[in-house]
Amino acid sequence: MNPKQLVGEKATEYIKDGMIVGLGTGSTAYWAIMKIGEMVKNGLKITGVPTSKATEKLALELNIPLLDIADVMHIDLTIDGADEFDAYKNLIKGGGGALLREKIVASISKFYVIISDGAKRCEVLGDYAVPVEVTPFALNISIDQLEKLGCEPKLRLAEGKPFVTDNQNLIVDCKFDKIENPLALSEKMNAIPGVVENGLFVNMANLIITEDGNGNLVVIE
Numbered sequence: 425m426n427p428k429q430l431v432g433e434k435a436t437e438y439i440k441d442g443m444i445v446g447l448g449t450g451s452t453a454y455w456a457i458m459k460i461g462e463m464v465k466n467g468l469k470i471t472g473v474p475t476s477k478a479t480e481k482l483a484l485e486l487n488i489p490l491l492d493i494a495d496v497m498h499i500d501l502t503i504d505g506a507d508e509f510d511a512y513k514n515l516i517k518g519g520g521g522a523l524l525r526e527k528i529v530a531s532i533s534k535f536y537v538i539i540s541d542g543a544k545r546c547e548v549l550g551d552y553a554v555p556v557e558v559t560p561f562a563l564n565i566s567i568d569q570l571e572k573l574g575c576e577p578k579l580r581l582a583e584g585k586p587f588v589t590d591n592q593n594l595i596v597d598c599k600f601d602k603i604e605n606p607l608a609l610s611e612k613m614n615a616i617p618g619v620v621e622n623g624l625f626v627n628m629a630n631l632i633i634t635e636d637g638n639g640n641l642v643v644i645e
């Protein structure tokens with residue numbers, strides 16, 4: 425079994441009948457959602473809350489009943505991927521541009537499970553550029569201010585044009601060296617007018633389900 429499928433399917437074991445379940449975005453969350461679709465087909469009663477339009481589309485194809493994020497105040501369990509994580513469950517997310525909805529969903533989740541192949545594990549965050557969602561109006565100001573925090577900011581492009589998020593914003597990928605204090609950096613980035621949210625997820629994950637590269641699951645609690 426491929427590592428993403430292994431961790432994705434394992435996470436679905438935490439789902440119980442009647443739960444409201446946050447559905448993450450990306451190629452790892454895909455496997456959890458596929459499994460949830462199968463479980464729903466076999467009688468599981470849950471309601472999903474998608475973290476992106478892409479996930480919403482997939483969940484609808486699988487007949488998973490959905491609630492709009494605007495109508496939810498509380499989520500029992502969310503399963504989502506990550507782009508980088510450390511032993512303290514600090515994360516970088518947003519490689520697929522879904523970080524804003526993902527962070528909102530995570531913030532109201534009672535239990536937040538991250539699924540990731542072992543290759544994304546690091547000692548200290550920073551190999552992956554931190555995605556930052558910015559309002560188009562303040563793009564240049566945001567880039568300038570982000571650079572002053574010590575990173576190399578780059579506007580994300582897709583097919584030669586600025587990548588536009590589900591919320592009609594833009595993404596600036598900020599490459600730092602080692603991020604020794606992700607909480608402080610996250611606060612500094614979000615204090616910049618024009619920054620909507622950043623991809624550092626600190627003190628949010630309850631559990632990381634990963635693997636050792638040889639097909640064995642590893643759980644970080």
Ligand SMILES: O=C[C@H](O)[C@H](O)[C@H](O)COP(=O)(O)O
Binds near residue numbers: 449504517519521526
């Ligand atoms: O915006 C995208 C999300 O944060 C994803 O969960 C993250 O990029 C990991 O995606 P993948 O599982 O495809 O590596």
